[in-house]
Amino acid sequence: MMRGVWSLGGLVTRAVRFAWRESATEASDDTVEGLRLVHAVAGFPKDQVDACRDGRCGDDAYFFASNAHADIMGVADGVGGWRQQGVNPAAFSTALLRIAKRLAEAGRAPPTSPKTLLQLAFMDVRETKGDAFGSSTACLVSLDRQSAILHTANLGDSGVMVVRNGRLVLRSQEQQHQFNTPFQLCHPPPGFYLMISDSPENAEGVSMAVIPGDVILVGTDGVFDNLPDSWLVPRLSALHASYADATAVQETADLIARRAHELSRDANYASPFAVNARAAGFINEVGGKIDDITVLLATVAAGSPKENL
Amino acid sequence: MPEELKQWVHEVTNFSSQYANEERISFSVNNLPGVPNVYPHHGESVEAFELRSYGAWDRQSPSFLSSYLNEPWASKVSRTVTDFVDVKLRVPVIPSSIEIFETYNPGAVSAIWAFRWANNSWTSLWASNGVPGDTESHKSGTSRIFSPQLRKIPFKTDLLRFEFNTSYSPHHVQIDAIRVISNPGVMVDPVVEERNVDHTSELRRKVAELNLRCDPADLLAVFSKFMEQEYADFVKHFQSRLNGLEWLPDYVIMKILGYLDLKSLCALSRVNRHLYRLSSDPLLYRKLDMRPYWPQLRGKCLFKYLSSKCSVLRMLDLSWCGCYGAITANEFCKIMDRFGHTLLGLWLDYCDFLTSDVIKMLHIWCPQLKDFFVLFSSKMEVDLDFVRTELFVTKTDREKTLELLGKADELALRIRKGTFVTQHAAKNLGESTLKMMQCVQPVVQACLGSTKSDAPSEISGDSRNV
Numbered sequence: 001m002m003r004g005v006w007s008l009g010g011l012v013t014r015a016v017r018f019a020w021r022e023s024a025t026e027a028s029d030d031t032v033e034g035l036r037l038v039h040a041v042a043g044f045p046k047d048q049v050d051a052c053r054d055g056r057c058g059d060d061a062y063f064f065a066s067n068a069h070a071d072i073m074g075v076a077d078g079v080g081g082w083r084q085q086g087v088n089p090a091a092f093s094t095a096l097l098r099i100a101k102r103l104a105e106a107g108r109a110p111p112t113s114p115k116t117l118l119q120l121a122f123m124d125v126r127e128t129k130g131d132a133f134g135s136s137t138a139c140l141v142s143l144d145r146q147s148a149i150l151h152t153a154n155l156g157d158s159g160v161m162v163v164r165n166g167r168l169v170l171r172s173q174e175q176q177h178q179f180n181t182p183f184q185l186c187h188p189p190p191g192f193y194l195m196i197s198d199s200p201e202n203a204e205g206v207s208m209a210v211i212p213g214d215v216i217l218v219g220t221d222g223v224f225d226n227l228p229d230s231w232l233v234p235r236l237s238a239l240h241a242s243y244a245d246a247t248a249v250q251e252t253a254d255l256i257a258r259r260a261h262e263l264s265r266d267a268n269y270a271s272p273f274a275v276n277a278r279a280a281g282f283i284n285e286v287g288g289k290i291d292d293i294t295v296l297l298a299t300v301a302a303g304s305p306k307e308n309l
Numbered sequence: 310m311p312e313e314l315k316q317w318v319h320e321v322t323n324f325s326s327q328y329a330n331e332e333r334i335s336f337s338v339n340n341l342p343g344v345p346n347v348y349p350h351h352g353e354s355v356e357a358f359e360l361r362s363y364g365a366w367d368r369q370s371p372s373f374l375s376s377y378l379n380e381p382w383a384s385k386v387s388r389t390v391t392d393f394v395d396v397k398l399r400v401p402v403i404p405s406s407i408e409i410f411e412t413y414n415p416g417a418v419s420a421i422w423a424f425r426w427a428n429n430s431w432t433s434l435w436a437s438n439g440v441p442g443d444t445e446s447h448k449s450g451t452s453r454i455f456s457p458q459l460r461k462i463p464f465k466t467d468l469l470r471f472e473f474n475t476s477y478s479p480h481h482v483q484i485d486a487i488r489v490i491s492n493p494g495v496m497v498d499p500v501v502e503e504r505n506v507d508h509t510s511e512l513r514r515k516v517a518e519l520n521l522r523c524d525p526a527d528l529l530a531v532f533s534k535f536m537e538q539e540y541a542d543f544v545k546h547f548q549s550r551l552n553g554l555e556w557l558p559d560y561v562i563m564k565i566l567g568y569l570d571l572k573s574l575c576a577l578s579r580v581n582r583h584l585y586r587l588s589s590d591p592l593l594y595r596k597l598d599m600r601p602y603w604p605q606l607r608g609k610c611l612f613k614y615l616s617s618k619c620s621v622l623r624m625l626d627l628s629w630c631g632c633y634g635a636i637t638a639n640e641f642c643k644i645m646d647r648f649g650h651t652l653l654g655l656w657l658d659y660c661d662f663l664t665s666d667v668i669k670m671l672h673i674w675c676p677q678l679k680d681f682f683v684l685f686s687s688k689m690e691v692d693l694d695f696v697r698t699e700l701f702v703t704k705t706d707r708e709k710t711l712e713l714l715g716k717a718d719e720l721a722l723r724i725r726k727g728t729f730v731t732q733h734a735a736k737n738l739g740e741s742t743l744k745m746m747q748c749v750q751p752v753v754q755a756c757l758g759s760t761k762s763d764a765p766s767e768i769s770g771d772s773r774n775v
Contacts, residue, residue, distance in 0.1 A: 102356070103334050120334075128335045128355050 034145040035212065037071040038243070039064055039298035040250035042257035046292045058292030060220045061093040065104035070111030072104040074140035075158050075294050077220040079184055082134045092125070092134030092187055099124045100140065114140035115153040119200040126187050133189040135196070137182050138203070139172070139218055143210065143300065150210045155203040156182035157221040161229070164214045166237040168229060170206060179280035213243045214300040222293035225273035226260045243299035253297040264288035313405070316398055318342050318487045322468065323395040323632065325659060326361035328481060338394065345486040347412040351452040357412050357483040360392050363475045390419055392473040393629070401467035402491035404434065404459060409471070412452040413483035417473045421457070422604060424468035429635050431470065431604035434459045562587055571602065589618055596624040603629040608640030615648055622648045628658035638662045642670070649674030
């Protein structure tokens, strides 16, 4: 019986995948008109030895990708605990998103499902020979250009928020096993067992319609643990007036990253992280949380992605 | 003077192997089109196209299924080409040069073919002289742009086939990108000199095909010794008889003919009536390996050829043949209908004409079929509902074969799982030989219809219930 169910499931998923692949190949050459993302990245690595570039920011990783049907972006936060085991925590997160970017650009996942993209990338990175070991949280968003629907997939304590006309319309929830132990994808080096490892299936997905002018913030926990929503929402709303202006988007991203960075070093600041820690029983926790900070900021604008160039 | 047109390969239409299954992008053939990602770096990268096999370990391993086609010459020559990839260009051109960006273990490219849609034929643009590998590049450990001297062709093409010989590579072979350069200003003379083959290199190639593991200098010494001392006797001996071979009894000649490839047999049949009669004996054509002749093979010719000679065909290898309409499904059905009833073994790797319906009919046409080998790639435009399948059914009893052939879908699912596992366990290449072999085992088991599989669990976990 089990086998029958499995085969049937296999057939259905294949059918879905092929149906999608066919439609993708049909329209691969002409980019669908509709909405696009005007995006910017800013961030500060924890140790400040290297700037945020080439898809990497300390142990964090990020990417933007665009294909005929969707604009996709995401962050992944490499779990720093691996450093004590002699594993570079950035290796896994950067490898994961690098592959996600290539899969996205090749149009291998449907624009409606960043979760599928995450699954494919995770399986790919696990089957790749190499030293991309470690753990990572991940948060991916995909703007389906034609239907104007934003799809998200969030695993762990990175997050996404969408602000429209000064109102917070979407805020992802943190997924934690216990305090400061987020859900995470794990690819352990040989010899490590019983690691915390969650499946990409567990990623929380939300789909919502977006309109031009919406502001989307995707950030790692370095952002959301230091900046309360009450501070972020007004800054994002301020962008509404000049949402199609890439420079303005970049400036706001820089502002958010800088502010998060400042506060993370402030020992007396009652950061959201400290507040949550106290609620969880860690009563001595106070001040900002020193962490890698990666801010992906994007506004929804009309037109094809070629205008971004 | 118009500028020369440089274009990157636009898409891959067919390929023989990649170090990934169809859902992966790392090492897959998807990395081949477009600009290079890795060059000028050298080394194994997930962003280049990697061929699945290399060296000789798979052939030396205990689980290797050796070919039943014991045509020593033909098999040896054809099997030195291990892989191919077909690429399409956006604009049809007459290529003036081709740049292959080899970023890991360069030197595996062995031939380049151009396809002509007008008559469904392949024309050779370049072929290596058979000297195995390019040892200098291997040692230096650097990437390179390989740009061989191309033959001129009198037509525009947008479909190229690259053949690889990975059997001398010390590790996997990676190709980063391919660029085709053409000069629109140069009109190619329609009458291109066909016979500009360099005879010395041809001879070198022939010698290399023999795969003799000896120093060329030694070979030369042996040859000159033969010429000095024995050749005169040899010639005298033959001249004393009018027809060189005919003093031998027929069964000895037949024995000798058994070692010849199809091309030689064909040439021999034109010598005289006696040899024609002997070289047309159906017993010589029980095991037929058509793969070396894939560029020329047409469905109609094949049918004629088989009709004239192959009344007791046992083994047939049509791998690589019939792509892009050279053999249609109809023609293949006709051939199977006529010759299938005696077939014991059938090889159909990367044959375009295969459809699920054709496969399902095989057990009717070939009631005695025992071994059925077929490999597909996901790029093939066949209406199979399974892709990237590697199917080895061997030495099963007849009922099992029928059962499996009748349930191609279900089988495909199982095999897919098998290839999955193979990919997964190949991670540690230090022990790759051993691990790969362990993993092929469940594939074979799955083929045999065993429900119990001790395959390592798949990543997504959905194979555990099988």
